[in-house]
Amino acid sequence: xxxxxxxxxxxxxxxxxxxxxxxxxxxxxxxxxxxxxxxxxxxxxxxxxxxxxxxxxxxxxxxxxxxxxxxxxxxxxxxxxxxxxxxxxxxxxxxxxxxxxxxxxxxxxxxxxxxxxxxxxxxxxxxxxxxxxxxxxxxxxxxxxxxxxxxxxxxxxxxxxxxxxxxxxxxxxxxxxxxxxxxxxxxxxxxxxxxxxxxxxxxxxxxxxxxxxxxxxxxxxxxxxxxxxxxxxxxxxxxxxxxxxxxxxxxxxxxxxxxxxxxxxxxxxxxxxxxxxxxxxxxxxxxxxxxxxxxxxxxxxxxxxxxxxxxxxxxxxxxxxxxxxxxxxxxxxxxxxxxxxxxxxxxxxxxxxxxxxxxxxxxxxxxxxxxxxxxxxxxxx
Numbered sequence: 382x383x384x385x386x387x388x389x390x391x392x393x394x395x396x397x398x399x400x401x402x403x404x405x406x407x408x409x410x411x412x413x414x415x416x417x418x419x420x421x422x423x424x425x426x427x428x429x430x431x432x433x434x435x436x437x438x439x440x441x442x443x444x445x446x447x448x449x450x451x452x453x454x455x456x457x458x459x460x461x462x463x464x465x466x467x468x469x470x471x472x473x474x475x476x477x478x479x480x481x482x483x484x485x486x487x488x489x490x491x492x493x494x495x496x497x498x499x500x501x502x503x504x505x506x507x508x509x510x511x512x513x514x515x516x517x518x519x520x521x522x523x524x525x526x527x528x529x530x531x532x533x534x535x536x537x538x539x540x541x542x543x544x545x546x547x548x549x550x551x552x553x554x555x556x557x558x559x560x561x562x563x564x565x566x567x568x569x570x571x572x573x574x575x576x577x578x579x580x581x582x583x584x585x586x587x588x589x590x591x592x593x594x595x596x597x598x599x600x601x602x603x604x605x606x607x608x609x610x611x612x613x614x615x616x617x618x619x620x621x622x623x624x625x626x627x628x629x630x631x632x633x634x635x636x637x638x639x640x641x642x643x644x645x646x647x648x649x650x651x652x653x654x655x656x657x658x659x660x661x662x663x664x665x666x667x668x669x670x671x672x673x674x675x676x677x678x679x680x681x682x683x684x685x686x687x688x689x690x691x692x693x694x695x696x697x698x699x700x701x702x703x704x705x706x707x708x709x710x711x712x713x714x715x716x717x718x719x720x721x722x723x724x725x726x727x728x729x730x731x732x733x734x735x736x737x738x739x740x741x742x743x744x745x746x747x748x749x750x751x752x753x754x755x756x757x758x759x760x761x762x
Contacts, residue, residue, distance in 0.1 A: 383661075384621060385621070385742060386614060386621055386622070386661075386664060386665045387622050387623075387667075387668070387736065388622075388623045388625065388666070389668050390627060391520075391627070392647070392669065392671035393627065393628040393629075393671070394628055394629055394671070395476075395630055395631055395671055395674065395687055396643075396675075397630070397636070398462065398690070398692035399677065400418065400419075400636075400675075401443055402692040403440065404439070404709075404712065405438070405439045405440070406437070407438045407712050410712055413677045413679065414678070415683075420443055422441070428443055428446075429441055429442040429446060429447060431450075432454065432703065433705070435705070435709055438709070438711075442648075443641075443644045445642075445645035445648060446648040447648060448652030448653075449647075449648045449694070451652065452696060454703060456701070456703045457696055457697065457698065457702045458695070458696045458702045458703075459694070459695050459701060459760045460692055460694055461707045461732050461758065461760070462690075462705055462709055463725055464690065464692065464693045464707060464725060464728070465674065465693075465727075465729050466479055466480050466672070466725070466728075466729060469725070472687075473687075476673050480672055480729060481494065482519060483520075483730055487751060491523070492523020492524065493521050493524070494749045494750060495520040495524060496520070497523070497748060498749055499521070499525060499526070499622070501743070501749075502621075502743065504619070504622075505619065506620070507572050507618050507619050508528055508536075508613060509620060509621045510620075510623070511527075511613055511623045512529045512530075513530070513531060513606040513624065514529065514606065514624075515531065516529060520624060528572070531609065533613060534588040536572055537576055538570060576616070579616045579618075593612075595657045597649075597653040597657070598646060598653065601646045601650065602627065603646055604653065606627075607654035614661050615661065627646075632684045633680065635683045635684060636679075636685055647669075662698050664698075665698075666740045667694075668732065668736060669694040669696070670691075673689055674688040674690050675687065675688040676721055676722055677712055677722060689718045689719075689724065690710075690722060690724055690725040691723070693729060693732050695732065697740065700761060701761065701762055706727075706758045706760050707726055709726075710726050728753070730750045730755060731756065731757075731758060732758065733750070734755040734757075735757045
């Protein structure tokens with residue numbers, strides 16, 4: 382049996398969960414936003430119905446989220462709405478820091494929640510933890526052996542160079558002994574060697590481009606990142622956890638056009654990634670989350686400002702999809718947080734703890750989320 386894999390996609394900038402998964406029939410929602418930043422119920426741009434969600438407010442995915450709606454209808458995607466960081470803040474930096482560390486009151490040495498998992502499990506394999514991008518997120522802070530790369534080819538030492546063997550030999554001799562850099566250099570050289578045995582190279586020793594089994598939407602950073610994750614899984618490098626950041630969700634101004642593009646990219650890239658995995662889907666799960674949502678009421682610049690509660694999505698073969706979990710608090714003024722924002726009824730750690738416990742098989746989730754007692758929502762089989 383193959384080890385379970387978790388992919389965490391973080392939507393940085395505060396994604397508008399009330400547009401991603403929208404209560405389109407709620408009178409308070411209709412009154413608070415102009416039509417161009419509401420999800421419609423009729424017409425060519427009508428949203429995609431969540432069939433098993435609350436009928437009285439007619440929850441719908443955004444019109445550009447066709448792929449997400451199809452995954453939901455197929456029973457592979459579930460949603461938790463009105464979720465997030467209970468000790469909230471409307472600062473991007475603070476919210477991301479608190480959410481990714483997930484250790485209220487602890488010192489910075491506590492690291493991130495995924496970093497604590499890495500150190501507790503010490504996963505084996507040549508590439509067990511991959512942060513796709515230029516740097517690792519705070520969720521992986523403190524984790525031993527975390528690899529950061531935008532593409533697999535970047536992990537080859539002097540790949541495609543005629544003198545690559547000499548460079549590797551020099552690194553092994555100069556830095557591979559008992560020096561501070563000895564252990565990581567040895568790991569890098571070993572990883573580079575393993576990758577070269579698994580990928581296709583041209584006559585010059587250069588790595589050939591990855592050929593996915595499906596067509597990804599082009600020219601966007603999310604597709605590029607998810608292709609790297611899919612390739613890593615297919616190369617059987619022992620991947621257990623991967624993180625992907627997808628930014629530009631801070632829609633203060635002219636939200637309609639920007640958000641349409643963002644949601645369209647998220648939906649189509651995630652659908653392509655899921656199809657590209659093929660049979661590997663059986664042991665992969667994905668969590669899509671953001672640091673906070675947006676305010677219910679639009680601002681004067683055609684956008685929405687930093688809010689509170691949000692939608693979290695879970696994708697996986699063992700996800701009991703076609704359902705929306707958690708408690709919907711409604712958007713009446715007395716139900717809003719501080720009279721302005723969607724209230725939080727599900728702590729985001731509840732979602733993550735169930736994923737780590739049931740999918741990843743890590744029973745002692747208190748080590749990952751200290752001082753937090755979680756009860757499963759039941760979204761995993």
